[in-house]
Amino acid sequence: MGTLHHVLHTGARPIGLPEFVDAVRATCPRRFTQKGTMRHRRVALAVSGGVDSMALAFLCSSLRKSTAAFEVSDNPVNGFRAMVIDHGLREGSYEEALAVCEALKDMSLSADVMPLNWSKIFDDNTNPRDLPNFESVARKLRYERLGHECAARKLASLFLAHHEDDQYETILMRLLQGHGSRGLRGMKKAHDIPECENIHGAHQSGWVDDQMSYRPFYKPLTRTRKHLHRALQANIHHLMDENDPVHESEIELEDFHTKLHTKSIEPNQIPIEDGGVMVYRPLLEFSKDRLIATCLENNVPWWEDSTNHDPTLTIRNAIRKLYKGYALPKALQKPAILALAKRCEQKHQAQDAEANRLLRQVIIHDFEPNAGTVIVQFPKFESVITKRDSQSPQRRQARLARQREIASIVMRKVLMLVSPEKQAPSVTALENHVWRLFPSIAEPGNAAQTDDPKTFSVYSVLLTPITPDSPHRKSVPASSSKPHMQQLSWHLSRAPYPAHLPIPRVRMTYWSMKGPVPTYTMSTRNEWMLWDGRYWFHAEHQLPHRIIVQPFLLEHSKPFRELLQRSARARLDARLKRYAPGKTRYTLPGLYLEEDVDLNRPMRQITPRGGYPNPIAWEYRDGIGDGRGADRGVGQAGERRDQSMHPKVPDTSKMKLIALPTLDIQIPGLSDWIDYEIRYRKVDRKTLRIAGTWSRGSFGPLTDDAVMRYIESGRARGGRGVDRLRKERTEGRLSRMRVCV
Incomplete structure (x- = not known):
């Protein structure tokens, strides 16, 4: 036109x-x-x-x-x-x-x-x-x-x-x-x-x-790197100063022994995307x-x-014809509507600012992307009742409704650290659950249930209160002897998969095939695939079957353990106990072969069963071909393209678990067959930066050696030295250690 x-x-x-x-x-x-x-x-x-x-x-x-x-x-x-x-x-x-x-x-x-x-x-x-x-x-x-x-x-x-x-x-x-x-x-x-x-x-x-490329688009300034290097050297020199020695009596041998023996169970930290x-x-x-x-x-x-002028095609076209062809009331005209949008934006910004002030009192303890879990201690929401509120029940209800809205915003920010959902939940939907985390703002009908907190699930996240008999209790040191002095901590993880819904599954597009030489060639590297809304994964391999990523299933636990060496089994038990206790382990991603293959045999002796259901079967003639299979493709010269039956839903009973990639556990010799990489999806770093973040085991009283370890880690806020931290501890102004990420 x-x-x-x-x-x-x-x-x-x-x-x-x-x-x-x-x-x-x-x-x-x-x-x-x-x-x-x-x-x-x-x-x-x-x-x-x-x-x-x-x-x-x-x-x-x-x-x-x-x-x-x-x-x-x-x-x-x-x-x-x-x-x-x-x-x-x-x-x-x-x-x-x-x-x-x-x-x-x-x-x-x-x-x-x-x-x-x-x-x-x-x-x-x-x-x-x-x-x-x-x-x-x-x-x-x-x-x-x-x-x-x-x-x-x-x-x-x-x-x-x-x-x-x-x-x-x-x-x-x-x-x-x-x-x-x-x-x-x-x-x-x-x-x-x-x-x-x-x-x-x-x-x-x-x-x-x-960041891994040769010429990254984002690179810190040279002077920034030099400044960080000088700050680290200053901390080290301060610790080695003769005027402030570290006595042997300050070294806790029990802590040293524990760290020495628990270091081996730490899996490699997986990268977090951004x-x-x-x-x-x-x-x-x-x-x-x-x-x-x-x-x-x-x-x-x-x-x-x-x-764009057809009012029957889209709602936008119909609205455009309406306001251009007819005189709307003043409240629906453009100046009034745009002014309404600005007022809503100002209200939203004010609520976010208030929510961030409350978020600063939240303590995030042990955010573990390897397991997709986090332990959070929510603060006590002090409900201030003024004289005017006590005289007006409606005013008090309005204040509580606003506090529930602010607390719901904080709850949403924390949930999105581990939730697999694509979109954040609405604040209104969370207001029905926020009283469980902030009992002081519960409605009268729910107040009786706040004394006995229960596990609940919201937005595909399982929230479990950490009590003395909880399996997550070992991750959190003993709280104060006075329960009212410390708010309850919660363990957040991916909710178990519903039995009536299919489990999340990603099947790699490519598999390896034998070429002219009786060995398997490396398959094409798959594009990055998002599994369960939480983990990015891609791989290339020399296996005759496709690779499938799906949850770690109970039925594959025993066969997988039998394939591991003794030391690997010990690491598996320790990592599952520490990072994924209870049902949380069955939400971890597992790496599966579509059908069982004995990888201990020589490569030239491994052959998939006859009639293996490839959607496209490539047959080599005259030694021509690229040695790759794919769900879709165009046959090349010297190849014959055959269609065959292929199950849309794989049979889990025929699968073979070969790795738990986030825990860094795999069967022996797997690295000779497959090269894979896994990453955690983006999390809101602003939430981690605003909230207080505690290192493992820092809930107890702050001792001199704890201060020394804190300074040595280079995380002291505002460049505070040892003497100043000790002075604050002595004066009672520093009762807990907060480390910002």
């Missing part, structure tokens, strides 16, 4: 470059607070060809030409890459996308056309426009395609062209859907890319790979009229999509 007939908007003025620069800086704050020497990086632009995205493309092009050293988030920008999404829902859409690319190239912007693959969801006979949820399906496919492209090109920032009018429509839609104040804030200016939870490098991942693609909306404060004026002023072409 051609460009829209230009209509002069006399009341709107074009967006100036200084305005756009200020908007970008306000929208794209630094993600990683530690400033370093950052490599130049490109920024992705999502372009549809409409007036809003073309105006964004023009402003980005002008910014690049006028300002060479400009930063977006953590990296200086060395260019922009436009991604033109073609939905393919109308005739001529692909040709139009090509024309958009040509217009972008005239602005000195690189551009690619990216058609959406509807066949992934529907067959060829289904018209996507007939779907009742067409808008949400199109959004999912669009973001998945953008996420894959950004991850492949190592782009960490994606600019979208949503503007003020889009924000107005979004809030109206949420009003109709009954959202609360948190939903009525509208679209965020910056957030993680949605709909890409299973794409490594796009959703909250990629940081570890970047990073990913961030979505930014720098035009959210500008109206559409100003974007049109910007394109008119600078002779920027744009294209109109006829589907």
Whole structure:
């Protein structure tokens, strides 16, 4: 289609470059607070060809030409890459996308056309426009395609062209859907890319790979590293000072003996992911009229999509026709709705600030990504009843409701450290459970149950109170002799899998096959796969069967132990007892062979059973082939492609457990067959930084040797020395040790 007939908007003025620069800086704050020497990086632009995205493309092009050293988030920008999404829902859409690319190239912007693959969801006979949820399906496919492209090109920032009018429509839609104040804030200016939870490098991942690369995008400054080195040397020299010696009597031989003998049970700490693609909306404060004026002023072409004017296609189109064609009440007009969104945002910020003050009193003890568990001691929520509250029951109920809301926000932050769910739970849903952790704000109907805390499950997280007879009690030292002086601690872990639902399972795409030489060649390395919403995993191997990641099952426990050597069995028992007691161990990821194979035999003698159900069986002829199998593929010269039956649900009775990767336990000789890597998904480091974090066994009274070990660890807050810490301990101002992560 051609460009829209230009209509002069006399009341709107074009967006100036200084305005756009200020908007970008306000929208794209630094993600990683530690400033370093950052490599130049490109920024992705999502372009549809409409007036809003073309105006964004023009402003980005002008910014690049006028300002060479400009930063977006953590990296200086060395260019922009436009991604033109073609939905393919109308005739001529692909040709139009090509024309958009040509217009972008005239602005000195690189551009690619990216058609959406509807066949992934529907067959060829289904018209996507007939779907009742067409808008949400199109959004999912669009973001998945953008996420894959950004991850492949190592782009960490994606600019979208949503503007003020889009924000107005979004809030109206949420009003109709009954959202609360948190939903009525509208679209965020910056957030993680949605709909890409299973794409490594796009959703909250990629940081570890970047730090392991030869030229990372994020690298601390040299002077920062030197400062840390000097601080460490100063601590060591202070400890070795003759004026403050460490006497032999201060060394606890029992602690030394315990550490010496428990060191071997410590598994290798698995990396925790971070990073990913961030979505930014720098035009959210500008109206559409100003974007049109910007394109008119600078002779920027744009294209109109006829589907945007069909009120029967999406709810947004219907709302757009409603407010443009009819006079709405003043309370539903754009100024009033946008003012409502700002008030909701201010309320949300105030609640978060109050929740962070409460979070500072939370003590996080032993966060273990290897097992996906954490021990948390929640503070006592002191319910202050003023004179006015005592005289007005309604006022007191309102205050308690607000306190329950703040406590629910804290509870949600802590739950997300171990929860496998993709989205955080709503605050309203948690208010029905928060009284279990904060008994002082319980409703009268629940007050009687607070004296006897029980294990409960919420949002796929199992919360177990740590009592004297609890299996987790050994991880927490004895509390005060006065129970009221210390709040109860809770052990948080992944909830057991429901029996009526299938267990989470990830099956590797590739397997190894024999080539011309009677040995197995290394399979293709799988892309990173997210298992149970908690662990990223990928592998390459020389095994004739596929690798499956699923929970550690009780039925495989005994055969797995029999395959281990004596020392490995001892380590397995010790690590399970310490990190995954009780039913928690059956939520750990296990590495399985799809069918049992004796790996102790020579490689050339290992052959899968006849008729092994490969979805695609490759038969080599004349010694030609790459020695790899896959679920999908194209046959090469010298290969014959045969289809065979393949069970959609593997038979667990035929599987063989070969490793518990998070506990660093595997059968002997497995490293000769497989090379795998596992990582924990991203956690909110701000939660760990704000909350108090205790090292193992630091709940007891603080002694001189404990102070010495604390300083030696280099974690003393604010650079406090030994003498100052001892003085504070003597004066009673330092009763517990809090170590911030």
